[in-house]
Amino acid sequence: MLAAAAAIAASEALAAVLDLRESPLLSVGQSVIALTPGPVAEAIIGVVGTGDKPLAVASVAVAILVLGGVVGRWWQTRRLAAFSLVAVLVVLAVASVLSRPYASPEGVFASVAGGVVLMGVLQLLLREGQHTTVDASRRIFLRTAAAVAVATVVVGAAGQALASRHRRREVVERARAALKIPTRAVVVPAGADLDIQGQAPWLTSNRDFYRIDTALQAPLIDPAEWRLRIHGMVDRELTLSYQDLLDRGLTDAWITICCVSNEVGGDLIGNTVWGGVPIKGILEEVGVRAGADALLSTSEDGWTCGTPIDALMDGRDALLALTMNGEPLPVPHGFPVRQVVPGLYGYVSATKWVTDWEVTRFADFEAYWTQRGWGERGPVKTQSRIDVPADGSTVDAGTMTIAGVAWAQHVGIERVEVRIDDADWREATLAVAPNPDTWVQWSIDWDAEPGRHDIQVRATDATGATQTAERADVLPDGATGYDGITVSVG
Ligand SMILES: Nc1nc2c(c(=O)[nH]1)N[C@H]1C(S)=C(S)[C@@H](COP(=O)(O)O)O[C@H]1N2
Ligand SMILES: [Mo]
Numbered sequence: 001m002l003a004a005a006a007a008i009a010a011s012e013a014l015a016a017v018l019d020l021r022e023s024p025l026l027s028v029g030q031s032v033i034a035l036t037p038g039p040v041a042e043a044i045i046g047v048v049g050t051g052d053k054p055l056a057v058a059s060v061a062v063a064i065l066v067l068g069g070v071v072g073r074w075w076q077t078r079r080l081a082a083f084s085l086v087a088v089l090v091v092l093a094v095a096s097v098l099s100r101p102y103a104s105p106e107g108v109f110a111s112v113a114g115g116v117v118l119m120g121v122l123q124l125l126l127r128e129g130q131h132t133t134v135d136a137s138r139r140i141f142l143r144t145a146a147a148v149a150v151a152t153v154v155v156g157a158a159g160q161a162l163a164s165r166h167r168r169r170e171v172v173e174r175a176r177a178a179l180k181i182p183t184r185a186v187v188v189p190a191g192a193d194l195d196i197q198g199q200a201p202w203l204t205s206n207r208d209f210y211r212i213d214t215a216l217q218a219p220l221i222d223p224a225e226w227r228l229r230i231h232g233m234v235d236r237e238l239t240l241s242y243q244d245l246l247d248r249g250l251t252d253a254w255i256t257i258c259c260v261s262n263e264v265g266g267d268l269i270g271n272t273v274w275g276g277v278p279i280k281g282i283l284e285e286v287g288v289r290a291g292a293d294a295l296l297s298t299s300e301d302g303w304t305c306g307t308p309i310d311a312l313m314d315g316r317d318a319l320l321a322l323t324m325n326g327e328p329l330p331v332p333h334g335f336p337v338r339q340v341v342p343g344l345y346g347y348v349s350a351t352k353w354v355t356d357w358e359v360t361r362f363a364d365f366e367a368y369w370t371q372r373g374w375g376e377r378g379p380v381k382t383q384s385r386i387d388v389p390a391d392g393s394t395v396d397a398g399t400m401t402i403a404g405v406a407w408a409q410h411v412g413i414e415r416v417e418v419r420i421d422d423a424d425w426r427e428a429t430l431a432v433a434p435n436p437d438t439w440v441q442w443s444i445d446w447d448a449e450p451g452r453h454d455i456q457v458r459a460t461d462a463t464g465a466t467q468t469a470e471r472a473d474v475l476p477d478g479a480t481g482y483d484g485i486t487v488s489v490g
Helices: 002-017 024-035 038-074 079-099 105-126 134-163 167-178 242-248 279-286 309-313
Strands: 227-232 238-241 251-258 269-278 294-299 304-308 319-324 338-340 354-360 383-388 398-407 413-420 440-448 451-461 483-489
Touching: 002 024, 002 038, 002 105, 002 134, 024 038, 024 079, 024 105, 038 079, 038 105, 079 105, 105 134, 238 242, 238 279, 242 269, 242 319, 251 319, 251 338, 269 279, 279 309, 279 319, 294 309, 304 309, 383 451, 383 483, 398 413, 398 451, 413 440, 440 451
Parallel strands: 227 354
Antiparallel strands: 227 238, 251 269, 269 319, 294 304, 294 354, 319 338, 383 398, 398 440, 413 451, 451 483
């Protein structure tokens, strides 16, 4: 296992020295993510949330350590089996590296080097002693092992330090900081934020904005090199640069986006002002051919997404976004360019680091999450959430405020109702929403009497449809059911 740790440290350090975009360990981690069946991924995310990524990398590392232990066990007695297992590990690493958009000969080299270090260290640790006594050979083993352990830590730490100064990251961060995008000051519309203690702010800051994607490290793209290639069922192919988008002028739009994996009452949702170029105009310019019903978008790291053309052309604020809350997109949120489409879950609309558009038909492809069991189209389901008081909390008897948010993007919220225990539903007061594409805050006063109380909320959208009480899982196309909390009134 020590030899395996040394192999990982060496291959990671080599990846840093060679300034690879992705180390072999991360490439294998990405393969594990890609090969994880949808329901398993959902279950893991349900338990560890956004800790899913460190978990993916850690489980790969642990698997390599364990398999290294097996190789070590076989090293002296079953050399051929030991060699074969190392060969299998190297082949899997190389295959992962080559399956990635960042495949390079250096990546293959760093993978093979890991295998060589694994065997070299084993040979060093387990060399047959010319030593006469068991004691002497044990002493030498322990001394060698200690030296290898120190070397592993030193090489590993040096590799990490070097990786943090990745040239590409510095170039991209500098380019992002130097951008001067004319944006209007971001002003929260009057009356939108009730500003109640404990309630999620109406405007989500970039730092607090939820992040969901399959990337172990966010792709680093220099805006000067970014291109969007548009092809497929179009009359004229087109390639756009970042400057091309800036030249078209940016439209600002308040849009709330949310994730299909958001449980009832969950926080995988955020609201901000996005600045971007309307997708509709671009699609009109390239000319969508008759029969096309889908836009298949691909990110620089190979993630794919299928969006109904209808939703992109019906006049809603579907954007190729460059800014978020008045700033260039943060790297984890898709810098330099991503899509945002009101009314659709992120997995079918919000491609970050987007570099390729193919106008096509849903019948002709399956996008990343659709291949893993999620619905082909992902319209957002109407939902409401209680933010205050907190679930399970104890509050004083007397008049208090219950508050939260509700959303039905691109349809709008007409009414929010709250029910205490078995009482009748009472209508809450809605705050201002500047358009139907954002969430809306709500609040209601409650004369709390001592005891334990269940509080539930439900929303009705602008078409008059009230959200269903029936509980549905997030898989395959979004959770349903009422959010509810229990509080003790003292
Ligand atoms: N390139 C890429 N874009 C992506 C994803 C991804 O995995 N890769 N995930 C999507 C999903 S499932 C959601 S919910 C949104 C989340 O966007 P955010 O991280 O900016 O909140 O991004 C979407 N865009
Ligand atoms: Mo998502």
